[in-house]
Amino acid sequence: MGFFEAFGGLALALLGAGLAAVLSGIGSAKGTGIAGEAGTGLLCQDPSKFGKVMILQVIPGTQGLYGLVVWFFAIYSMGLLGGNGLPDLTVQQGLQYFASCLPMALGGLFSAIAQGRVAAGSINILAKKPDDWSKGMVLCITVEFYAILSLVATIMLATNIL
Numbered sequence: 001m002g003f004f005e006a007f008g009g010l011a012l013a014l015l016g017a018g019l020a021a022v023l024s025g026i027g028s029a030k031g032t033g034i035a036g037e038a039g040t041g042l043l044c045q046d047p048s049k050f051g052k053v054m055i056l057q058v059i060p061g062t063q064g065l066y067g068l069v070v071w072f073f074a075i076y077s078m079g080l081l082g083g084n085g086l087p088d089l090t091v092q093q094g095l096q097y098f099a100s101c102l103p104m105a106l107g108g109l110f111s112a113i114a115q116g117r118v119a120a121g122s123i124n125i126l127a128k129k130p131d132d133w134s135k136g137m138v139l140c141i142t143v144e145f146y147a148i149l150s151l152v153a154t155i156m157l158a159t160n161i162l
Contacts, residue, residue: 008120009094024067024108064066107150
């Protein structure tokens with residue numbers, strides 16, 4: 001019995017779905033933490049900017065949400081939410097689910113951290129030129145585009161598993 005047969009297709013599929021949720025969540029935690037650290041420095045000087053700082057800090061958290069959406073989508077596609085017991089996925093199907101979840105897992109991890117750094121820089125814009133803070137938001141949204149591409153890639157790949 002080979003390595004993959006010992007674990008089965010379902011385990012591989014669940015590993016891929018879990019990685020999408022966990023790695024995206026880790027990236028979001030790191031990204032929002034980076035932005036939050038920058039925000040606390042500004043808020044010590046000017047607490048009135050809390051609303052704008054919070055918006056900039058929350059933006060890197062979306063990748064964690066996308067990872068959770070992928071996890072739900074994957075387990076639904078696998079048939080785990082149908083109430084019919086555990087599905088019998090082949091190793092090939094399990095590897096397909098695993099591979100289809102990788103774009104969100106890796107894209108979510110890295111884009112959330114990068115977005116947190118951009119958000120921290122945007123908080124510096126808010127501190128020095130408060131009227132230009134929306135320019136920083138646009139820069140953050142540019143990074144968000146790649147997280148959305150990761151989400152779309154994962155969903156497109158996962159919908160074609162037979």
